[in-house]
Amino acid sequence: MSERTYRAIADPTRRAILDRLRQGPANANALAGNFVTSRPAISKHLRILRESGLVIDKPSGRERIYHLNAAPLGEVFGWLGDYRTFWQSSLDQLKRNLEEET
Template sequence: MGQALPQHDVYQAIADPSRRRLLRLLTQGEQPLSALSGQFDMSRTAVSKHLRVLREAGLVTERRAGRETRYAFRPEPLAELKDWLGYFEQFWDNKLAILKHLVEEQDENA
């Protein structure tokens, strides 16, 4: 039986501040591990593991180039997050929704 690999999703991937920072850094273009890990206090290996989580979530791609591995940002999985958020937006953007909420509160208190 194969070991059940962790397989992270986009929600878990962005839960960690270091990983969010990595994504920001990568929007400036493809970069090798050494360049990325130079920006962090933790070890190179730790950064490498964060990048793996991001890759499992589809947020970065790896590409070997000589002896370095170049990481690149892939925005696509963020669409799921955007959709998820979209559902909730009505509850703070939409004045009608706010009104509806107030009415429900009145109901509950009645």
């Protein structure tokens, strides 16, 4: 279980950055323009996201372009997937029970 991944997505601003990067790569300026959070705070979030592997930065001229790398989220999806299956299976059972009565 990758603690870095979970920590990275535990923060709403970082999740918002990931959401933004889903639309395409961006540099730090463009990203900061999307948030009221201060530029240094955004840099810190980007560092945590880079360390988690969820964001990859590539140099382009004098700046860095940030890209989304969703691969580490696979683990998180596994965790959520268990809940998904629990509810799907339980709701199907509920339907069978209630409709069999009638």
